[in-house]
Structures are given as structure tokens and as C-alpha cells.
Amino acid sequence: MRILVVEDEEAIAEGLKFNFEQEGYEVVVATDGHEALAAVSQTDAEEFALIVLDLMLPGLSGYEVLRELRQKQVMTPVLVLSARTLSEDKILAFDLGGDQYMTKPFALREILSRVKSLIHRHQSIRLSTPAAPADPAPAAEQSSSTQGSSPGRFQFGRVIVNFQTFQVSVGERVHSLTTLELELLKYFIEHQGEVLSRTRILNHVWDEHAEVTTRTIDNFVLRLRKLIEPDPSKPVHILSVRGTGYRFLPFPSSQDVTDEEFAE
Template structure:
């Protein structure tokens, strides 16, 4: 029987951490707990453990969850990260996504929903794990190609000219899929917040603009003069697979 993945819980609220550890172990997962952000980051930057996913609180002593996920991505460490945020602070959600988190869950959360999100991350995390080549590798079955670029939604990768491959977070892939599904249409910023990121509260839409800047670095020949992901002033954005003259 295959060993269940190792889940790292970074949470300083003792009662919440112990509840998570108990329920994760009851589901058969291996667990490791850190209550201090700086200590957790030191471990994550140096460990050789085969980590399945990280449950990461935002407010931590030592270093915040935002700082941790940002430094992990800066070091090209792509452990799947599920951020635990205060539901009353939707700005936390957007800052976490901008930092490179894969998903988020607002506190207080339903335990069943946490396991649904966790299992989704684990299913889609194989792209960052080294593995032996298969004798007959299967091609990506969920992809979209435009202007020499291919988004592989099932493996969370984006191929670009020059054999460049960019690893996508789950939220980046979800937003790109939303644009692909609405190609040519105007997508308002509020739709991105509510339909893609599930943020239903009154949130500063400038956070969306900051996120778009990163996506343009992935898909544009010249991010400063976008041809595919164009701004519709005062409303939102439009994705154009084939740029207009």
C-alpha cells in the first residue's frame, strides 16, 4: 500500500493546529507541525522530506504566511500551498495568491471542505515531483494552444517558444482557463474576484491588476505592450488568442 503524503501544518493557534493534526492523522496522512513562521521556512528551504502539501496560516510569529510562500517560490520550491486566511479579510486571499499560494480557505472552515481542497491539491501536484519516465508516457489531455504557447491545465505548465516551461499555481491555471473559456469577451475584474477566486466581499480590484502583470510575463512576447491579455479601461480584461491588427 502506498504511503500517504506528508502534510506540513504551519499554524500558531494551538487548539486549531492540534485539531488539524488529529484529523489528518485519522485520514492516514503523515504530519509535521510548526508554530513559528521563521522556523517553518528554515525547515522548508532545507528539508529533503517528500512533502505532499502545506497548510499555511497567514498570521504567524517570526514570518508571515505571505513571506513564507513568496520565499519558497523565489527558491523555485513548488510545494502545493493551501493558505488559511481570516474570512473577514479578503485582501489576505489576494495577497496570498499574488505571493504564489495555490488555494485558500477562510477561517473558520468546514473540515470536510478542507479535505476536499487538500485532495484536489495533492491530485494536481505531480507536476513538481521527480519521477521515473513511463514506458509509454501519455500526452496532456487538457491543454490549450495559442500563438506558439500551450497551457497544460492538467499538469499546471505553460510551454512557450524556446522550450521555456513555466510552472503554474492552481490559481494561475484557473484564471487562465477562465480567460480561455471567455476568449474575446470582456471579463470584468469583479467576475475574476467572485467567479475564479470566490471572493465575494468588497475587495480592492487593484489586486487583480497586479496578478495580471504576472500572467502577462508568461504569455506575452512584450509584457509592456500586451497583445493577448489586453486591458479594457475601467472594466477589466479581454483575452485574444489571435491579436487584432
């Protein structure tokens, strides 16, 4: 497996390269933003199992690199490694498609653990398909070809979630998801109909050492709503539960949507 390390501080870059190689990974090092994008464009992006990305880079910042990678539909997991500690920096990194965020200085064991976890998640999620939803609609109104799940995908209404390609299709529109975006949507699908607290979601979807808050979950939910909801300002699938968290309904009824408990 190959890891791309994007880091302009030579000592850190070489230290990461050495330790990753000791774990059996092949490592490519880029020392600025332009070099990082070139490394990805010159090879099949899927050949990289993970990208470790610094934010303060010469040329193009890590933010710009991350934005361009996601715009080009490169969905390789990205672990942001930065000396920036403000919550605004972390939120922006997540909004641009980062999967995890670590601050410098860092513990070697922790970063190795996170690398293994992200790579494992990205690979295993492709092989899993949540159980088909219990559709409350009359059988005459549904067909097995348009609802439920099949190997590697899950469908509800006009939405098709493809766990092998990390994509969500809504009608003719196709959107790529990051590892954590897909992991969060998968968790909602697996627990459809349940009221899920933000703390529960955080504990099950994010790494136990991830430097995120419950506000991070809200930002991820907003992005998912923009993709799967007919009207993101009036969600019918990912409903807010006041003071608690969220509830996912693949086939919502009018009562579910208008219930005051789930009002925005």
C-alpha cells in the first residue's frame, strides 16, 4: 500500500516516511502543494491508500490541495496533520473533505493507529452493504428493482448509495463521498428510524482519538443533506431531534416530517 506524505518540514517528512515504511507501507513524499497534486495526477489516485497532508505549505496551501483533490473526485482518505489548532481551521479542513485532523506535535503511536484505522475503514466499507430498509409503503407502489439494497449498494427513493465507488446518485446527478461522509451515511442507514445522539454518532463513526466535536457532526450532516434531500432546508430523510441528535428515515411519512419533535 502507498501513502502520500505532503509535508515541507524535512525532519517531519523523513520521520513519517521511515516509520510508515517500517509498518510495511510504500511512501511518496511531496514538499509543496503543486508537487502533491502532481503526484496524484501522475498515477492512479486509487494507488494511494492514504494522504497525510500538512496545511501550511509553500505554493499551494493544504486547504487548496484538499479542495482541488475533492473537486477532481479523488476520494482517497486524507489525514490532515497541522500545527493549526483553532476550531475554525479544523472545521474548514472537514468542510473541504478532510477525513481526520491531527495537531502537531503528535505521538507516533497515535498517528500510526489513525493511519491503519483510516485505511481499514476505506477498504472495509466497500465490502459492506447495510440491510434493506423496512419500507412502509404498499407493495404495489414499490418494486424490488427500485428499493432496498443489493451487493455493494443501498437505494431509497431516487437515492442510490454505492459503497464500492463511494458515490451517491440522485437521479442523473452523481456525487463522490469521502470515507467519513460515507461512513456516517452508512451508520444512519444501519440504524434507520432510531434516535441517534451526537455523542453516540461520534463514538461509533469517528476514531476514538479524533480531534472533533459534536459540531463536526452537524457540518457533516449539512453536507449529506445537500446531496440526498429534495430540499435541504426542509429535510425529510435526516431529521434533527431537538436537543439530542438525528434520526434517519429512508421512507418518511408525512407524520414523521411534520412531528414537532423533529422540527429544525
